[in-house]
Amino acid sequence: MTTASIVLGRAAPPGDIPPSRPGARPSYERTAPPAAGTTRKAPSPPAASPRHRPRIPEETENTMDHLGELKEFARLHARGQGISERQVAAVLPRITNDVPGHPSSWARVWTAEADRLAFEGRSLDACRRYALARFPYHGDDVRRRAQDNCVRTFDDWRRRRGVERMVLDHPDGTVACWTSGLDTRRRRPLLLIMGGIVSVKEQWAPLLPRLARLGYAAVATEMPGVGENTLRYHADSWRLLPFLMDRLADRARVSDTSVLGLSFSGHLALRAAADDPRIRSVHTVGAPVAGFFTDPVWWPRVPEITVETLCRLTGAADDNELRALLADFVLGPDVLDAVDIPVGYVVSSRDEIIPPTERQLLGSALPRVRFKEFDDVHGSPAHLGAMRKWLIGSLLRARLTNRVGGRRTLPTAGARRSPVEPGAVAVTPGATVPFGAASVTASGATSPSGPVAAAGFADAGSRRPHPAPAD
Numbered sequence: 001m002t003t004a005s006i007v008l009g010r011a012a013p014p015g016d017i018p019p020s021r022p023g024a025r026p027s028y029e030r031t032a033p034p035a036a037g038t039t040r041k042a043p044s045p046p047a048a049s050p051r052h053r054p055r056i057p058e059e060t061e062n063t064m065d066h067l068g069e070l071k072e073f074a075r076l077h078a079r080g081q082g083i084s085e086r087q088v089a090a091v092l093p094r095i096t097n098d099v100p101g102h103p104s105s106w107a108r109v110w111t112a113e114a115d116r117l118a119f120e121g122r123s124l125d126a127c128r129r130y131a132l133a134r135f136p137y138h139g140d141d142v143r144r145r146a147q148d149n150c151v152r153t154f155d156d157w158r159r160r161r162g163v164e165r166m167v168l169d170h171p172d173g174t175v176a177c178w179t180s181g182l183d184t185r186r187r188r189p190l191l192l193i194m195g196g197i198v199s200v201k202e203q204w205a206p207l208l209p210r211l212a213r214l215g216y217a218a219v220a221t222e223m224p225g226v227g228e229n230t231l232r233y234h235a236d237s238w239r240l241l242p243f244l245m246d247r248l249a250d251r252a253r254v255s256d257t258s259v260l261g262l263s264f265s266g267h268l269a270l271r272a273a274a275d276d277p278r279i280r281s282v283h284t285v286g287a288p289v290a291g292f293f294t295d296p297v298w299w300p301r302v303p304e305i306t307v308e309t310l311c312r313l314t315g316a317a318d319d320n321e322l323r324a325l326l327a328d329f330v331l332g333p334d335v336l337d338a339v340d341i342p343v344g345y346v347v348s349s350r351d352e353i354i355p356p357t358e359r360q361l362l363g364s365a366l367p368r369v370r371f372k373e374f375d376d377v378h379g380s381p382a383h384l385g386a387m388r389k390w391l392i393g394s395l396l397r398a399r400l401t402n403r404v405g406g407r408r409t410l411p412t413a414g415a416r417r418s419p420v421e422p423g424a425v426a427v428t429p430g431a432t433v434p435f436g437a438a439s440v441t442a443s444g445a446t447s448p449s450g451p452v453a454a455a456g457f458a459d460a461g462s463r464r465p466h467p468a469p470a471d
Helices: 061-080 085-094 106-119 123-133 141-158 205-213 237-248 264-275 304-314 319-329 357-365 381-405
Strands: 164-170 173-180 189-194 217-221 253-262 279-285 343-348 369-374 432-435 438-441
Touching (some): 061 123, 061 304, 106 123, 106 141, 141 164, 141 173, 164 237, 173 237, 189 237, 189 264, 217 237, 237 253, 237 264, 253 264, 253 381, 279 381, 304 319, 343 357, 369 381
Parallel strands (some): 189 253
Antiparallel strands (some): 173 217
8 A cells, every 4th residue: 555545535546446436426414313294304415615614513412313323333334344342432532523524523533544544554454444434325525535445445455365356337337346266267156245235345355265265256246326336226226136147157156146145235135036046045134125115113213324325325305205215125925935045144133224024024935044133233243253153154054955955947936946066166064164263064053163063954955944943
């Protein structure tokens, strides 16, 4: 990382990383929670000249609620990126507002932390702080610069670690990815990794080399409208997954695709799996299914930042327009009936975003779903290590299950399974694969110090358990 790359939060393009696109929607702006019976407005740009110095809003209850919500949401993502609570606690007291450009604002303080680490040559640590600076989305100038620098610092870190950059032209925009394990001569099973509506691909891409060592062609990308993805988020956004499989077909075995889709991208993965037999398993954390999109009783409990971000990604002007758009996102019985593949779903018992009815619906509708529940809020941030180990175990279990359980053919009524191709990477029952500080067996069990015997594979065949199994 050269000092020319990042200066006072402004980044010079380092070669293959493009600058932020012109015409990007500006200005993340705080909106107060609505009074009862009123409509929430989507973020709008401030009317200010270039010389205008932003004024700190009066510290009303609504303003502090917003800042407190922002900090609490970001704590979740800081933990997810390996930023310790002590490190977060050292920064948060210096943040007093979220006024774009103010020296004590959310984006400016986190950007200053990231700049310092970038100059010290700590590219990945800097990348993680830039990801927080652009949180929840890059809607103002400081956040846009943080988004650009998040990509640039990760680009510097990944060059010596077997991670490649790939940018795809989509009919509706641009899709950027980080990849590992793609090979035209030895095509491996494809693993698509996608975060939620506030998660950029750089948060998950450091896992790519490990996943490649597990035998996958691993690709980390973003949901429509998030990070470098310039597509609009709408009810048909699930088609992004078949698009990616089509474009990767010459470098990965896309007929054996697994999806690790966190939160809202898990919804896209389930919808795509109902239509595309190349998707052999889905693994997700707190994915919305139906109730989130339509339940009028649950909706007022959804955090304001979630609503504002969804307005941004969908282009909805206000709460009413957003809810009208989201009604088309529901995964109905006809869709769920077609998802006859292994599904791993992490449930957070105190989830403030996803209603508990989603688990009940999936448990009754999906024949091969397994649940893991943590006593935690959305994303289970306090159980990050255990959650990641369970997801990797779920991934390996599904690979073995698909090998033992038969074929998933091209779409026909009642048949959704396809063969395991010759040369597939095998996962032997009881085999232990190192992942991070733990060993993960094909049964999904983990051990910090050594192998754990695989315990049965009761879900190897297609069945409809009632209730669905919970680990």
